Amino acid sequence: xxxxxxxxxxxxxxxSKEYMRxxxxxxxxxxxxxxxxxxxxxxxxxxxxxxKSTLLNLVAGLDRATTGTVTVAGQELGELSExxxxxxxxxxxxxxxxxxxxxxxxxAFENVELPLLLTSLSRRERAEHVRxxxxxxxxxxxHDHFPRQLSGGQEQRVAIARALVNxxxxxxxxxxxxxxxxxxxxxxxxxxxxxxEEFDKTIVMVTHDPRAARRARRMLHLEKxxxxxxxxxxxxxxx
Amino acid sequence: MKFLPYILRNVMRNKLxxxxxxxxxxxxxxxxxxxxxxxxxxxxxxxKTKQFARIVVTAKQGLTFPVPIAHVDxxxxxxxxxxxxxxxxxxxxxxxxKIPFGQFATDPEQINTVLSEYDVKPAELAAFKADRGxxxxxxxxxxxxxxxxxxNIVLKGDIYPVTLELTINGIFTSESSTDQLESLWxxxxxxxxxxxxxxxxxxxxxxxxxxxxxxxDNLGDLMDRINETFKHTDAPVRAVTEQAFRQMFxxxxxxxxxxxxxxxxxxxxxxxxxxGNAMAMSMRERTREVAVLKAIGFTRFIVLSLVLVEAIxxxxxxxxxxxxxxxxxxAMRDIVFRGIPGISGFxxxxxxxxxxxxxxxxIGLFSGIVPAWRxxxxxxxxxxxxxx
Numbered sequence: 001x002x003x004x005x006x007x008x009x010x011x012x013x014x015x016s017k018e019y020m021r022x023x024x025x026x027x028x029x030x031x032x033x034x035x036x037x038x039x040x041x042x043x044x045x046x047x048x049x050x051x052k053s054t055l056l057n058l059v060a061g062l063d064r065a066t067t068g069t070v071t072v073a074g075q076e077l078g079e080l081s082e083x084x085x086x087x088x089x090x091x092x093x094x095x096x097x098x099x100x101x102x103x104x105x106x107x108a109f110e111n112v113e114l115p116l117l118l119t120s121l122s123r124r125e126r127a128e129h130v131r132x133x134x135x136x137x138x139x140x141x142x143h144d145h146f147p148r149q150l151s152g153g154q155e156q157r158v159a160i161a162r163a164l165v166n167x168x169x170x171x172x173x174x175x176x177x178x179x180x181x182x183x184x185x186x187x188x189x190x191x192x193x194x195x196x197e198e199f200d201k202t203i204v205m206v207t208h209d210p211r212a213a214r215r216a217r218r219m220l221h222l223e224k225x226x227x228x229x230x231x232x233x234x235x236x237x238x239x
Numbered sequence: 240m241k242f243l244p245y246i247l248r249n250v251m252r253n254k255l256x257x258x259x260x261x262x263x264x265x266x267x268x269x270x271x272x273x274x275x276x277x278x279x280x281x282x283x284x285x286x287k288t289k290q291f292a293r294i295v296v297t298a299k300q301g302l303t304f305p306v307p308i309a310h311v312d313x314x315x316x317x318x319x320x321x322x323x324x325x326x327x328x329x330x331x332x333x334x335x336x337k338i339p340f341g342q343f344a345t346d347p348e349q350i351n352t353v354l355s356e357y358d359v360k361p362a363e364l365a366a367f368k369a370d371r372g373x374x375x376x377x378x379x380x381x382x383x384x385x386x387x388x389x390x391n392i393v394l395k396g397d398i399y400p401v402t403l404e405l406t407i408n409g410i411f412t413s414e415s416s417t418d419q420l421e422s423l424w425x426x427x428x429x430x431x432x433x434x435x436x437x438x439x440x441x442x443x444x445x446x447x448x449x450x451x452x453x454x455x456d457n458l459g460d461l462m463d464r465i466n467e468t469f470k471h472t473d474a475p476v477r478a479v480t481e482q483a484f485r486q487m488f489x490x491x492x493x494x495x496x497x498x499x500x501x502x503x504x505x506x507x508x509x510x511x512x513x514x515g516n517a518m519a520m521s522m523r524e525r526t527r528e529v530a531v532l533k534a535i536g537f538t539r540f541i542v543l544s545l546v547l548v549e550a551i552x553x554x555x556x557x558x559x560x561x562x563x564x565x566x567x568x569x570a571m572r573d574i575v576f577r578g579i580p581g582i583s584g585f586x587x588x589x590x591x592x593x594x595x596x597x598x599x600x601x602i603g604l605f606s607g608i609v610p611a612w613r614x615x616x617x618x619x620x621x622x623x624x625x626x627x
Binding site: 057060062063082083086087089090091095097101103104105106110114115117118123162 | 241242244245248249251252527528531532533534535536537538539540541619620623
């Protein structure tokens with residue numbers, strides 16, 4: 001259960017999302033309320049088309065709710081213009097994608113440095129941040145490797161370092177183990193768990209993988225745009 | 240600047256495509272640079288001739304009509320004239336050369352006063368004046384044919400039905416590499432005697448008269464007086480400044496400058512399409528990466544700028560190869576184009592290099608606008624869904 005003493009990083013109030021398909025509105029999320037406090041690690045599960053990715057996109061400010069409000073780190077995202085929202089993301093969010101989405105032309109170091117190019121940090125300060133992030137994910141030795149020279153698990157760790165490097169308040173992971181074998185998937189989940197427990201990072205993870213979901217503190221189940229079960233304390237279940 | 244390494248990596252992301260695009264820009268801008276250099280050299284040379292205060296007298300009907308040689312003395316007699324010489328293009332063939340170099344029948348007594356930018360050793364000039372069958376050759380003409388003082392050469396007439404047998408009395412040089420050092424001067428009287436012997440109707444006529452005014456001021460007045468002097472004769476003339484004469488000479492080929500500008504414009508437009516297509520292809524392949532950039536905080540403006548700078552860089556690299564290649568090639572013209580006549584005075588001015596590079600930047604900018612705009616508009620959600 002969320003700790004009421006900790007401030008909510010994510011607040012969804014009456015959020016609905018509809019897409020238009022052939023001029024017909026198709027509801028994806030229906031009147032959803034959600035609170036995710038600081039330091040929480042939430043796994044969102046559900047079948048394809050249940051609205052998981054839409055939920056993640058709304059929390060990330062990549063998409064806008066049809067109705068309701070999405071507030072992240074105290075900022076109501078609907079109030080921000082497109083460019084302000086983009087800048088806001090660079091300071092508050094870290095993204096981890098299923099397909100890693102590293103820039104193939106950049107080394108691990110340069111990929112991790114990418115979000116820092118948007119800050120006013122000096123080159124030396126940027127290098128320090130990057131080295132720290134790569135150290136956390138255990139890839140400081142591979143800093144000069146290009147993505148093609150890394151395994152899938154290593155690529156995902158570089159992607160996690162990129163998501164971390166700005167010290168965001170919220171990490172959003174979209175199927176982070178979906179493209180990995182079970183060993184690499186376990187390593188990635190170990191890392192995410194470590195980030196949550198040791199670094200107090202708030203994480204929202206969308207996954208199909210029950211094993212991955214069990215590593216979170218809480219599991220939420222979405223079906224046809226609605227949370228069908230109340231929160232399951234995954235950490236307790238795991239214990 | 241901090242984005243530059245990323246941009247450079249993207250430039251070389253698909254090496255083959257980058258090389259082909261860059262080379263198409265390089266080759267085309269090489270041609271445009273050479274064509275524009277031609278215009279600029281004409282302009283610069285024309286400007287330079289102002290200091291020599293020279294007037295060129297041709298037949299009023301045009302350059303292809305003769306000017307009687309008797310006109311030369313009448314021009315010399317006018318006040319404000321320092322010197323005047325006939326200058327007739329002989330256009331003879333030397334050995335197996337297909338294109339004749341500049342061979343001019345002139346007056347040895349005053350030629351170096353009129354064309355004062357050329358340096359001739361006094362002894363060689365004196366020998367030239369004293370030798371009716373003698374000639375002076377430009378240093379580049381001599382170098383290209385391994386001529387030295389004392390050599391005998393034969394020029395077979397094409398326009399004139401006579402053959403000249405000449406002895407090289409000296410070699411003239413010039414401080415400016417753009418001067419006509421690929422020329423040869425010989426005695427007008429020698430040519431005229433041969434023509435008279437041959438009973439040619441061309442005898443007694445000069446092609447043009449080059450006049451050196453005593454002062455660069457009042458050239459207009461002197462030209463008016465020259466025109467007036469021959470107005471009511473059988474052979475009226477037209478006196479123009481040397482600058483205007485050069486321009487007129489060029490325009491005999493038609494409106495060359497307009498042709499060049501139109502060709503250059505067509506090349507630039509086609510290049511924009513080629514480079515734009517390559518850039519659009521590149522960006523289509525990177526839709527997902529653009530979506531990631533936007534997800535992690537790169538604004539539309541930054542994405543737009545990154546793509547535009549990339550497009551400009553590709554075009555500038557190609558442009559540098561083409562434009563500076565042209566500059567370098569013609570700087571080494573004596574080695575590269577050895578033996579090819581007509582190249583000796585040609586060069587690529589820095590103004591043309593700057594123009595060429597600006598053109599390259601413009602090609603890059605315009606070729607990048609559409610792909611950059613489309614990249615900036617990529618929706619993060621749709622872009623991340625795209626699997627290339």
